[in-house]
Amino acid sequence: GAGVSQTPSNKVTEKGKYVELRCDPISGHTALYWYRQSLGQGPEFLIYFQGTGAADDSGLPNDRFFAVRPEGSVSTLKIQRTERGDSAVYLCASSRTPPGELFFGEGSRLTVL
Amino acid sequence: KQEVTQIPAALSVPEGENLVLNCSFTDSAIYNLQWFRQDPGKGLTSLLLIQSSQREQTSGRLNASLDKSSGRSTLYIAASQPGDSATYLCAGIPQGGSEKLVFGKGTKLTVNP
Numbered sequence: 001g002a003g004v005s006q007t008p009s010n011k012v013t014e015k016g017k018y019v020e021l022r023c024d025p026i027s028g029h030t031a032l033y034w035y036r037q038s039l040g041q042g043p044e045f046l047i048y049f050q051g052t053g054a055a056d057d058s059g060l061p062n063d064r065f066f067a068v069r070p071e072g073s074v075s076t077l078k079i080q081r082t083e084r085g086d087s088a089v090y091l092c093a094s095s096r097t098p099p100g101e102l103f104f105g106e107g108s109r110l111t112v113l
Numbered sequence: 114k115q116e117v118t119q120i121p122a123a124l125s126v127p128e129g130e131n132l133v134l135n136c137s138f139t140d141s142a143i144y145n146l147q148w149f150r151q152d153p154g155k156g157l158t159s160l161l162l163i164q165s166s167q168r169e170q171t172s173g174r175l176n177a178s179l180d181k182s183s184g185r186s187t188l189y190i191a192a193s194q195p196g197d198s199a200t201y202l203c204a205g206i207p208q209g210g211s212e213k214l215v216f217g218k219g220t221k222l223t224v225n226p
Contacts, residue, residue: 004156006156031212033213033214035216040218041218042117042202042204042216042217042218042219043157043202043204043214043216044216045213045214045215048211048212048213050212055211055212056211056212056213058211059213091156091157093157098212099144099145099206099212100145100162101147101159101162102147102159102214103159104149104156104157104158104159105156106155106156107155107156
C-alpha cells in the first residue's frame with residue numbers, strides 16, 4: 001500500500017508475555033520512528049532509525065523494550081515481560097529523509113491484562 | 114527538555130466559524146513544525162509542515178504559521194465544518210538535536226452542525 005502499515009491493529013496479552021509489533025514504512029522512506037500514545041496524551045517518542053541503525057533510542061523506557069530494522073525497511077518493536085503499564089497505542093511513522101514530513105500508521109493498540 | 118503546550122485543550126464551535134488553535138514551545142529554537150489531525154481510534158494525519166526556512170503554510174481552509182522568535186504556532190481553520198471535528202496535534206523538531214518530533218497533548222475540536 002501507499003501508507004505506513006502496522007500489524008497487529010490490536011493485541012491483547014497477559015502480564016509477563018512477550019509481544020512483537022510490526023511496522024512497514026512507506027517505500028523509499030529512510031527514516032522510521034516509533035512513538036507511544038496513552039489516552040488523552042500526545043505521542044511520546046521511543047526510537048528513531050535512519051536506515052538500519054538506531055540513530056536515537058533515548059525514548060525507550062527500559063531494557064524490556066527493543067526495536068530492530070535489519071534491512072532498512074520493516075521494523076519490529078519487541079516488548080519483553082509485558083506489564084500493565086505498557087498498555088497504549090504504539091504508533092509508527094516514516095519520512096523520506098530526516099528532518100522531513102512524518103507520515104504515521106494507524107497504530108497498534110496493546111492491552112496488557 | 115522541550116515541552117509543547119496546546120491551548121485550548123478543547124473547543125466547541127458552531128459550523129461556519131473561523132477558529133484558531135494555539136501551540137507554544139518552551140524552547141523557541143524549532144527546526145520543523147508539523148500539525149496533525151487525529152480522529153478517534155485512528156493514527157495521525159499530517160496537515161501542514163513548516164520547514165526551517167518557512168514561516169507559514171496553507172492548504173485549503175487551513176493556514177499554519179510559526180513565530181520562531183517566540184516559539185509559538187497557530188493553526189487557523191476557516192469556515193469550519195462538522196467533518197473538521199477531531200483532535201489537532203502540533204509537534205516540533207528542536208534545533209541542534211535528534212530528528213525526533215516533540216508533541217503537545219492536542220486540542221479536541223467539535224464543530225456542531
